Amino acid sequence: MPAVEIRNKIHWIGVNDHTTDLFEGLWPITQEGVSYNSYLVNDQKKAIIDLAKSIKVDEFFKRIAEIVNPSQVDYIILNHMEPDHTGVLRVLRKIAPQAKILCSPKAKDMIQAFYGITDQVQVVQDGEEVQLGELTLQFFMTPFVHWPETMMTFEKINRILFSCDAFGSYGALRGAIFDDECTDLEFYQKQALRYYANIVAKFSAQVLKAIEKLSGIPVDIIAPSHGLIWRKNPSIIIDLYKKWAEYAKIPGEPGITLLYATMYGNTEALMDSVAQGISQTGSSLEIFDVSRIHTSYILASLWSKSGVIIGAPTYENELFPSMAHVLDIAIRKGVQHKKVAYFGSYGWAGGALRELEKQLALLKWQMADTLVFQGGPSQEVLAQGKEFGRKFAEMVLSGMNSEKNG
């Protein structure tokens, strides 16, 4: 996709990545892709704000060359050191050795550690400004959104906030780079939530701090490093980020994530009854077979919904491994404050619940109900399952004030 003018003298010079299967080596993007948004300010001085992953080197330099000769770049602004934004730095340094790298105090050592670059690195302080001619860039430290060295860059005349990972999403750009040109905002909002739950959620307290810190700045356009540029309605993505960051402190919106795993269909049979019971209440419901659906997608649901139902059989005296894995990732990502219920089949002595309770203690999720059964579910157990789902969903919908009953 060729460079796109955002405002006079300011261009998007990003690249789409359709070949990386796992973002950060972990999160699937085979279907969705991702963009590495980079920006060129072509004033008396020329500045590039954030770069791209090294595999996109050819395309990236072609994009710069559409606007300026890459050797004439004066400033390279690194908001964040993660290699999806800095991977082409060594090449750019070779092409434009005179260009000054501007970065946060914490990023200086990291530039040396990641790329062996020490000269022409200039640290900027919180609030510091750099005049490029008509346009002025101002820097704001936003630590841990997403790494400790992260900062954001604000162009004062056009009021554009180059926010790096904050307000970003998975999803390659499909021709439209602006929110007002995009015919499928829902796709990017969904991918923004998945991106948030996978990558940013752990730092929700710092996200809220950053939003609060920047609230006094008159922002017209949010230009993140991944996904759409929000120029018509930046408040949409700001409000979503605020809401998602708050979910680190509260259970989330009323609704249920139903996770299940099954070897021979016994637990799955009960899952259908449980889902039937839930659906009678009108509660929102997302169902995931945890052995087949990647945790990346499950985390988005877990992060945003207040209730979780776990259906899994006993496996070698413990919880079924793929369920234990999902919950382990939820522990690492700090998914907390949920109400939870468990059901599952066992063959002779059970044991899944024992291990689950250890994980729930780490998650600080509150167990509301359990339903364990031996072998296949009888008609009676299926009826109990339906009731179990209905009762739990009603509790979730009513704000989850009911006491523990399992």
Ligand SMILES: Cc1cc2nc3c(=O)[nH]c(=O)nc-3n(C[C@H](O)[C@H](O)[C@H](O)COP(=O)(O)O)c2cc1C
């Ligand atoms: C590899 C394997 C290990 C199992 N380990 C246990 C166990 O330790 N304790 C137990 O009570 N049942 C155990 N079972 C039996 C299952 O829990 C039982 O078959 C259950 O009905 C399976 O539910 P599903 O059809 O939903 O997978 C095991 C089954 C398999 C295949």
